[in-house]
Amino acid sequence: MKREQARDIGLFFLLGFMEERVALAAASRAIARLKAQYPDLSRKDLDPKQIIIPIDAIIGVCREAWLAHRGQIQRRTPVAGQGGEEPSEPIGAWKVPPSLNIDVWANYQRDASDEDLMTLLFSLVLGISDDDLAEGFKTSVGTIRYRLGKGVRQLGLVSRGRVS
Amino acid sequence: MTEKRRLTPFLANEMLFDYVTGQLDSERRELMDDFLDEDSSGKEDNVETRALLESVRQGIKYAESLKSIELTSEALREIEQAENFASLSKRVARWSEWPDSLRWSIVALLVSVSTAAMVVAIPWKAIPIFKSGPSFLSGSIEIARVQPRSSGDDPNLGNVTLGNEDDRDGVEIASNEGSGDEEFGGEETPVAAIPGPKVAGSRSEAPVVPLPTATPIEMPVATLPVESPSQAASSQTASKSSRGFVYRAFMTLSDLENIAPKITQQMKELGAEKAGEVELGWRRGSGRYYHFSLPEANEPKLLDSLRAYGPVRISKDPHPRVMPEGQVRFILWIESGI
Numbered sequence: 159m160k161r162e163q164a165r166d167i168g169l170f171f172l173l174g175f176m177e178e179r180v181a182l183a184a185a186s187r188a189i190a191r192l193k194a195q196y197p198d199l200s201r202k203d204l205d206p207k208q209i210i211i212p213i214d215a216i217i218g219v220c221r222e223a224w225l226a227h228r229g230q231i232q233r234r235t236p237v238a239g240q241g242g243e244e245p246s247e248p249i250g251a252w253k254v255p256p257s258l259n260i261d262v263w264a265n266y267q268r269d270a271s272d273e274d275l276m277t278l279l280f281s282l283v284l285g286i287s288d289d290d291l292a293e294g295f296k297t298s299v300g301t302i303r304y305r306l307g308k309g310v311r312q313l314g315l316v317s318r319g320r321v322s
Numbered sequence: 323m324t325e326k327r328r329l330t331p332f333l334a335n336e337m338l339f340d341y342v343t344g345q346l347d348s349e350r351r352e353l354m355d356d357f358l359d360e361d362s363s364g365k366e367d368n369v370e371t372r373a374l375l376e377s378v379r380q381g382i383k384y385a386e387s388l389k390s391i392e393l394t395s396e397a398l399r400e401i402e403q404a405e406n407f408a409s410l411s412k413r414v415a416r417w418s419e420w421p422d423s424l425r426w427s428i429v430a431l432l433v434s435v436s437t438a439a440m441v442v443a444i445p446w447k448a449i450p451i452f453k454s455g456p457s458f459l460s461g462s463i464e465i466a467r468v469q470p471r472s473s474g475d476d477p478n479l480g481n482v483t484l485g486n487e488d489d490r491d492g493v494e495i496a497s498n499e500g501s502g503d504e505e506f507g508g509e510e511t512p513v514a515a516i517p518g519p520k521v522a523g524s525r526s527e528a529p530v531v532p533l534p535t536a537t538p539i540e541m542p543v544a545t546l547p548v549e550s551p552s553q554a555a556s557s558q559t560a561s562k563s564s565r566g567f568v569y570r571a572f573m574t575l576s577d578l579e580n581i582a583p584k585i586t587q588q589m590k591e592l593g594a595e596k597a598g599e600v601e602l603g604w605r606r607g608s609g610r611y612y613h614f615s616l617p618e619a620n621e622p623k624l625l626d627s628l629r630a631y632g633p634v635r636i637s638k639d640p641h642p643r644v645m646p647e648g649q650v651r652f653i654l655w656i657e658s659g660i
Binding site for chain 2: 253
């Protein structure tokens with residue numbers, strides 16, 4: 159498996175759950191399932207670029223892992239430092255650039271729906287096209303674009319300090 | 323002239339994302355442009371839309387900046403190496419993924435097992451070049467130490483091969499405490515080659531070599547004709563007279579020093595002749611050794627005379643050597659004791 163793919167899947171769950179341990183567990187679950195479906199991913203003698211994983215397979219395993227670990231996190235509660243529960247002890251699984259205010263995302267992630275979150279992350283983090291997302295989510299492209307529009311608008315409002 | 327259609331704020335807000343990402347067709351894009359530029363018309367219902375437009379742009383920019391987040395190498399390695407039962411099973415099942423040491427060990431083990439199985443399974447005895455040791459098929463059998471002798475010495479022997487396994491005394495005495503007799507003989511037993519069925523490549527093709535002669539024998543005996551396997555069945559019907567035997571007797575006498583000469587004398591009177599190299603009553607340790615042939619008719623008399631000195635334990639043992647008609651062979655050991 160390409161290192162970039164593993165990194166994208168890990169980032170998908172880290173941003174989606176904002177809980178490092180749960181996110182790594184979910185990412186590991188998804189990657190393990192991909193390896194089970196595509197044994198060539200484990201082969202060291204093959205160039206990872208030669209191994210083609212269908213996008214709908216990636217979406218499928220990530221959604222499955224998301225739903226499996228979703229219950230282990232508390233969302234729609236105030237984030238740390240804003241009167242909410244203290245998050246679990248960070249384990250330093252990711253490195254956030256100093257120029258990036260991760261609290262913006264944390265505020266958005268707290269209130270967004272699972273489908274909106276996954277759609278936004280698949281599209282903007284994993285770079286999956288709208289058509290593939292529509293196929294993976296078994297919905298229309300219009301629905302995907304609606305979710306994306308709603309997501310980025312909300313994210314922008316949070317970013318500008320105008321949380322609605 | 324018809325008035326140009328105008329977007330409602332709701333529709334404009336909903337099309338903002340597509341407007342920013344360039345997904346709108348030209349007509350809708352033109353409508354969006356008109357809607358957003360309507361400030362000159364005095365209507366301010368597009369202010370909110372403009373703000374949202376900026377939010378969408380900023381949101382997209384922020385979302386794309388999330389890609390700059392990196393996972394630490396530890397976290398990345400952890401998820402890269404993730405396996406579940408199914409993936410692990412498939413990986414283990416793939417031979418190429420096994421460690422080299424394990425693969426070579428298994429190969430070596432399989433080769434060893436295959437070799438062992440082949441060694442066990444192949445009937446080596448059936449392959450002529452792998453035959454070893456004497457066998458009936460080889461046409462030779464170890465029967466005794468024999469000494470070829472002219473058949474003219476004993477008319478009773480006819481044309482059988484002559485020999486006496488006990489008569490290599492001159493050779494054996496040195497290594498067998500001097501008896502030279504089969505009772506005291508060592509393990510050294512030459513093989514008398516006997517013609518048998520010829521088998522290509524087998525030992526039966528080896529020339530028949532007469533055994534070395536140490537000293538002339540005094541009591542010739544005939545050796546058993548050895549049969550090939552094909553002849554084995556017919557040998558079952560041979561007469562009992564063709565089977566050799568030897569009497570083995572044992573006594574323990576207290577006054578052996580005085581009795582032994584008397585026994586020797588009585589044996590000679592009954593026609594006993596030594597059958598080995600050593601004389602009758604040969605002294606060995608504290609005992610006396612008698613190896614002799616005797617007319618069969620005098621056998622009861624000999625036993626009676628021996629029993630006069632003490633109990634005699636006697637057995638009749640089969641022996642490959644066949645004595646001439648009317649002759650029997652005895653090996654008597656008398657131990658000195660109480």
